[in-house]
Amino acid sequence: MKIVFMGTPEFAVPTLKQLLKHHEVVAVYTQPDRPAGRGHKMQSSPVKAVALEAGVEVLQPKSLKKKEIRDLLVGFDADIFVVAAYGLILPKAILDIPRHGCINVHASLLPKYRGASPIHAAIKNGEATTGITIMYMDVGIDTGDMIYKRKLAINPDERVGSLHDRLATLGGECIIEALAQLEAGTAARIPQDDAESSYAPIIQKTDGLIDWSCSTEEIINLTRAFDPWPGPYTMYNGQVIKIWQIEDAEGISSEEISTGAVLASDQTRGLLIRTGSGVARILEIQAPGSKRMTAKDYLRGREIRVGEVLG
Numbered sequence: 001m002k003i004v005f006m007g008t009p010e011f012a013v014p015t016l017k018q019l020l021k022h023h024e025v026v027a028v029y030t031q032p033d034r035p036a037g038r039g040h041k042m043q044s045s046p047v048k049a050v051a052l053e054a055g056v057e058v059l060q061p062k063s064l065k066k067k068e069i070r071d072l073l074v075g076f077d078a079d080i081f082v083v084a085a086y087g088l089i090l091p092k093a094i095l096d097i098p099r100h101g102c103i104n105v106h107a108s109l110l111p112k113y114r115g116a117s118p119i120h121a122a123i124k125n126g127e128a129t130t131g132i133t134i135m136y137m138d139v140g141i142d143t144g145d146m147i148y149k150r151k152l153a154i155n156p157d158e159r160v161g162s163l164h165d166r167l168a169t170l171g172g173e174c175i176i177e178a179l180a181q182l183e184a185g186t187a188a189r190i191p192q193d194d195a196e197s198s199y200a201p202i203i204q205k206t207d208g209l210i211d212w213s214c215s216t217e218e219i220i221n222l223t224r225a226f227d228p229w230p231g232p233y234t235m236y237n238g239q240v241i242k243i244w245q246i247e248d249a250e251g252i253s254s255e256e257i258s259t260g261a262v263l264a265s266d267q268t269r270g271l272l273i274r275t276g277s278g279v280a281r282i283l284e285i286q287a288p289g290s291k292r293m294t295a296k297d298y299l300r301g302r303e304i305r306v307g308e309v310l311g
Contacts, residue, residue, distance in 0.1 A: 001023045001024070001079040001080055001100075001179055001182075001183060002023075002024045002026055002076075002077065002078050002079045002080075003019055003023050003024065003025050003026065003078055003079065003080055003081070003082055004025075004026060004027045004028075004029065004073065004076050004078045004080075004081045004082075004098070005019055005025050005027070005028045005029070005047075005051075005081075005082050005083075005084075006028075006029040006030070006081060006082070006083045006084075006086040006088075006090075007028075007029075007030060007047045007083065007084040007085055007086050008030050008031040008045045008046075008047055008085055008086055008087045009045065009046060009047070009085050009087075010046045010164075010165075010168065011084065011085045011107065011164060011167070011168045011171070012046070012047050012084035012085045012086070012105075012168075013046050013047060013050055013168065014168045014169050014171060014172030015082065015084040015105050015168075015171050015172045015175050016028065016047055016050050016051065016084075017050060017172060018172035018173070018175060018176050019082060019175065019176075020050075020054050020056070022176055022179075023179065025051075025054070025056050026056075026057070026076045026078055027056065027057045027058075027059060027076050027078075028047060028048070028051035028056050028057070028058050028059070029058075029059050029060070029061070029086065030044075030045045030047045030048045030051070030058060030059075030060055030086070031045055031060065031086070031087050031088070032060040032061075032062055033045075033048075033060065048060070059072070061088075063088065064088055064089075064090060064091060064094050065091055069094075070093050070094060070097070073094060073097050074097055078097075078098050079098060079099055079100050080098045080099075080100040080101065080102070080103060080179070080182070081094075081097070081098050081101075081102040081103070082102075082103055082104075082105070082175060082179075083102060083103070083104045083105070083137065084104070084105040084171060084175075085105075090102060090137060092139050095137055095138065095139070100182055101136050101137070102136070102137040103134055103135065103136055103137060103147065103175075103178065104134070104135055104136075104137050104142070104144070105132065105134060105171040105174065105175055106118065106132065106133045106134075106135060106142055107119050107130070107132060107164075107167045107168075107171065108121075108122065108130055108131065108133065108200070109129070109130060109131040109133060109149055109151065110133040110135060110142060110146055110149070110192055110197075111142075111143075111192040111193055111194065111196050111197035111198075112196065112197065112198050113130075113198055113199070113200045114141055114142035114143065114197055114198070114199050114200065115141060115142065115199045115200040115201050115202075116200065116201060116202040116203075117200045117201065117202060117203045118130070118200045119160055119163055119164050119167060120160055120200065120203055120225045120226065121198075121200035121225075122154060122163070123154065123158070123159070123160055123163060123221060123224050123225040124221050124222055124224075124225035124226075125221070126217065126218070126221045127154055128153065128154055129151050129152070129153055129154060130151075130152055130154055130163070130167065131149055131150050131151040131152045131167075131170070132149065132150050132152070132167060132170045132171045132174045133146055133148070133149045134146070134147045134148040134149070134174050134175060134177075134178040135147060135192075136189065141199075143192060143194075143197075144192075145189045145190055145191050145192070146188070146189075146190040146191075146192060147178045147181065147182070147187050147188055147189065147190075148174055148177055148178040148181065148187070148188070150170060150173075150174050152166060152167060152170055157224070158224065159224045159225075159227050160224065160225050160226070160227060161227070161228070203226070203229075203230060204230070205230040206230075207226065207230060208222075208226045208230040208231050208232045208233050209233060209234070209235075210222060210223075210232055210233065210234045210243060210310075210311075211311075212234070212259040212260035212273060212274065212275055212276070212310060212311055213259040213260070213275075213276040214275065214276050214277075215275060215276050215277035215278075216246070216248045216249075216275045216276075216277050216278055216279070216280045217248070217277070218276075219232075219246060219275060219280060220246055220247070220248070220280075223243060223244060223245055223246060227244055227245075231244075232244065234260075234310040234311060235310065235311055236304060236308065236310055239287075239288050240288060241285060241286070241287060241288075241310075242285065242286035242292070243282055243284075243285055244283075244284035244285065244286060244292055245282075245283040245284040246273075246280040246281060246282050246283055247280070247281050247283055248278065248279075248280065248281075249272055249278070249279040249280060249281040250278070252272065252278070252279040254274045254278060254279050257274045258274065258309055259274050259275060259276055260273065260274060260309045260310045260311045261273070261274045261307060261308070261309050261310075262304055262305065262306050262307060262308050262309075262310065263279060263306065264306065265299060265303070265304045265305065265306050266299065267296055267299065267300075270282070270295050270296060270299075271285070271295040271298075271299065271304060273310060281295075282295045283295060285298045287302060
């Protein structure tokens with residue numbers, strides 16, 4: 001098929017690579033280069049790098065609303081537009097251009113976790129399974145009819161980076177299967193049940209704040225979901241302390257101590273914090289301006305006093 005591809009981050013790269021192998025990609029749309037890092041040097045997207053290496057025309061408009069953008073897309077005479085984590089809303093005038101419509105690679109089993117952060121949401125909410133959905137795009141946010149879905153198990157201790165990479169690879173596999181079905185005329189068109197939908201909005205920096213009144217399991221899931229960004233954190237003496245990994249300290253009595261209170265802070269027992277369901281043992285922690293380290297290494301040079309309440 002003749003395809004215009006739209007995508008930006010690493011998640012979209014496996015999909016683009018599969019399309020380049022199996023179809024004719026006539027153009028790639030990606031977000032404009034942006035300053036990044038300490039030096040604020042202009043940095044292009046991972047998708048742009050792959051497209052340029054393959055010799056495909058790359059376009060980087062800030063918006064798709066202008067008539068000249070639509071006219072250019074019409075000129076490519078594509079069979080279909082494939083979108084994967086592009087980052088721009090496609091207006092209806094754009095959705096209506098290709099003869100087979102626009103389809104999206106989404107990293108959840110729709111209608112669950114529509115929106116910008118479905119991978120994070122699945123881990124944060126303790127899901128055992130997620131997957132990829134290939135769907136037709138409409139003017140809603142991830143509300144279009146579904147074409148193809150494939151499940152993927154989430155490992156019990158898996159963190160967002162690992163799951164992201166596995167879903168990205170799966171997305172590349174799924175798009176090829178979906179396009180084969182479209183070419184054969186056998187593709188499904190299954191409406192989503194809005195009553196079963198949930199939404200995963202764009203992650204904010206404050207989402208990483210740990211609520212110690214939650215269960216230990218919920219806090220563990222939060223640390224898995226927000227590593228490396230925005231980073232799970234708590235407050236101590238007015239400073240942000242990153243709490244990268246914890247485990248359930250089963251069998252330790254917390255009695256009537258307030259949630260967030262420090263029960264132990266020494267080399268023998270480690271760093272123990274009261275949670276809403278029991279006690280959490282902090283395994284990996286990071287002080288401001290320092291690197292990630294084990295809790296025991298942290299306590300060799302710093303003090304967190306027993307009885308203090310984090311939060």
